[in-house]
Amino acid sequence: MVRRWAGVAVAAIEDQALQASLLAAALALQVGCPLAHAETAPEQAYVGLKVLDYQDRQPDAQRIRVQAQALTGMVPLGSDWSLSGTLIADSISGASPLFHAKALTPMRDKRHAADLALTRYLPQGTWNAGASHSQESDYLSRSIYGGMTRSDEGRNTTWGLSGSLAQDVINPVNQLVRDETRQSVDLLGSLTQVMSERDLVQLALGWSRSQGYMSDPYKLLDERPRQRTRQTLQLRWNHHLDGHNATVRSGYRYFRDDWGIAAHTLDVEYVQPLGQDWKLTPLLRYYTQGAARFYVDADGSRSPFAPSPAPDAVHYALDQRLSAFGALTLGAKLSYRWQDNTQLDFKIEQYEQRAAWTWGAGSPNLPVFRARFIQWGLTHWF
Numbered sequence: 001m002v003r004r005w006a007g008v009a010v011a012a013i014e015d016q017a018l019q020a021s022l023l024a025a026a027l028a029l030q031v032g033c034p035l036a037h038a039e040t041a042p043e044q045a046y047v048g049l050k051v052l053d054y055q056d057r058q059p060d061a062q063r064i065r066v067q068a069q070a071l072t073g074m075v076p077l078g079s080d081w082s083l084s085g086t087l088i089a090d091s092i093s094g095a096s097p098l099f100h101a102k103a104l105t106p107m108r109d110k111r112h113a114a115d116l117a118l119t120r121y122l123p124q125g126t127w128n129a130g131a132s133h134s135q136e137s138d139y140l141s142r143s144i145y146g147g148m149t150r151s152d153e154g155r156n157t158t159w160g161l162s163g164s165l166a167q168d169v170i171n172p173v174n175q176l177v178r179d180e181t182r183q184s185v186d187l188l189g190s191l192t193q194v195m196s197e198r199d200l201v202q203l204a205l206g207w208s209r210s211q212g213y214m215s216d217p218y219k220l221l222d223e224r225p226r227q228r229t230r231q232t233l234q235l236r237w238n239h240h241l242d243g244h245n246a247t248v249r250s251g252y253r254y255f256r257d258d259w260g261i262a263a264h265t266l267d268v269e270y271v272q273p274l275g276q277d278w279k280l281t282p283l284l285r286y287y288t289q290g291a292a293r294f295y296v297d298a299d300g301s302r303s304p305f306a307p308s309p310a311p312d313a314v315h316y317a318l319d320q321r322l323s324a325f326g327a328l329t330l331g332a333k334l335s336y337r338w339q340d341n342t343q344l345d346f347k348i349e350q351y352e353q354r355a356a357w358t359w360g361a362g363s364p365n366l367p368v369f370r371a372r373f374i375q376w377g378l379t380h381w382f
Contacts, residue, residue, distance in 0.1 A: 039149065041121035042082055044341075045075040048379040052090075056351075056371035058101050064094040080121050088113040088134075099220040099306045099318035100298045101367050107218075111136045117145075125150040125158075140169040143184075160190040160204075172217035182212030198240040206232035215317075220306055222317050224294070230257040247271040260293035261322070264359065277337045283349075285329040288358045292322040298365035320366055326357025331373070341381045349373040 054066040068090030076082050090111050095104035117130030129146040147162030166184040170177065190204040207230070214224045233254040240247050253265040267285040274280055294315040299307040309316035331349030338344065351371040355362025 039121065039126050041080055042074065042076050044381040046073065046379055046381045048072040048377060050375055050377045053374045054371065056369065058367045058369055060367070061104055062094060063104065064092065064096060064107075066090055066092050082119045082121070083116070084119070085116045086114065096218060097320070098218075100320050100365075101369070102304055102306070103220070105218070109136050109138070124153070124155070138170065138172050140171075142167050156194040158192040160192070161188070163187045168212070170213055170217070174217060176217040177213065180213035182210055182214065184208060184210040198242065200238040202234075202236040204232075204234040204236075206230075206234070216319060219317070219319050221296070221309060222319060223315055224317055225259065225315055228257055228259060230255065245273055255289075259322075261289055261291070263287065263289035279335040279337075281333040281335075283329070283331045283333070285331075286326070287329070288326040289324065290358070290360065291324040291363055292317065295319070295322040295363070297323075297363055300365040303365075320363075320369070323355065323363035323366060324358050324360065325353050325355050325362055325366070326359070327351060327353040328357065343377075343379045345375075345377040345379075347373075347375040347377070 048071070050070045050072070052066070052068040052070070054064075054068075056063045056065075068088060071087045072085070074082055074084035088111070092107070092109045092111070095106050097103060098105055111134060113132065113134035115130055115132035117128055119126055119128040126149045127146075128148070129144070131144045132142070134141040143164050143166035145162065145164035147160065149158055149160045151158040164184075164186045166182075166186075168182040168184070170180040170182065186206070186208040188204060188206045190202060192200065192202040194200055209227070209229045211227050214226055214228055215222045216224075234251065235253075236249070236251045238247055238249050247270075249269040249271065251265075251267050253263075255261070255263040255265075265285065265287045267283065269281055269283040271279065271281045294313065294317055296307055296309050296316050296318050298318075306318055329349055329351045331347065333345060333347040335343055335345040349372070351373070353369040355364065355366050
């Protein structure tokens with residue numbers, strides 16, 4: 001089940017990843033100098049292959065490993081259209097905790113996913129629409145999405161609006177529930193402004209609502225509300241450094257939901273060309289969140305047994321992903337452009353999560369959680 005394979009690390013960024021995908025449909029922040037304005041119709045097709053290896057762990061055990069391959073491509077259709085798509089296959093193995101970081105339970109699964117999108121390019125904007133499909137042994141997800149951008153005549157100001165509708169069907173292998181469903185609506189609006197030849201800023205506001213089965217059937221004592229509403233605020237700033245021919249990309253994101261979770265993300269990347277063909281991008285990200293109001297703290301006096309929710313509790317969860325914690329991600333990406341039409345890239349990130357790193361009081365009696373992410377990529381334009 002892909003929603004749980006990456007454990008806490010994905011929980012810390014999954015909402016950001018979702019909003020980022022919608023934001024990309026509205027408008028991508030371009031890197032380099034001069035800073036880009038609105039999107040223009042592509043002149044070349046491309047095909048890309050990415051290979052990912054992910055491993056997370058806690059001090060006393062390895063947890064989940066994911067190995068994935070993604071094939072992407074885009075082809076121009078005439079002078080004003082493009083068609084793009086992605087195929088993904090991944091395998092998940094390892095062990096997932098039954099509650100908090102205890103009672104690791106072996107699991108293994110495979111996922112296949114695909115998406116297809118059509119984009120129309122206008123003199124001062126774009127329209128796009130697409131659909132996606134993802135399937136595992138216990139989980140089926142289908143979605144449709146679309147977006148548009150609109151720029152002023154000088155292409156210094158660009159508005160974006162995008163959204164998606166998703167339908168999920170959950171059939172866990174333990175048969176705790178059967179044919180449960182979840183429906184989700186996501187909306188994102190953005191404003192991108194070219195401030196100067198060196199500076200580009202962006203403001204994005206997101207809203208989403210999910211209804212249906214929200215609990216994790218593979219967790220002990222897990223009964224969550226059947227609705228979740230989320231709001232996000234995201235600020236981005238790209239600044240080009242003429243003296244170093246480099247770009248600093250920085251961002252802040254605020255997240256809150258009606259489960260009581262509030263989260264902050266700060267990140268910075270430094271994009272440094274090395275000669276004409278190489279590019280190095282180190283990155284640093286800090287994330288912090290408060291606990292869901294129905295999260296049940298780990299009780300060290302009861303270890304290795306699970307703590308009991310309050311007798312009158314309607315909703316409760318012993319899932320570490322809903323606890324209060326802070327996390328740091330340190331990483332780097334190295335890219336090599338070969339013969340003007342081929343790019344190779346390598347990316348590595350190291351993630352570490354601790355309750356003591358949150359803003360405020362962290363959830364007690366939880367071990368350090370670490371994850372390692374490695375990705376290889378090859379892209380060819382023709």
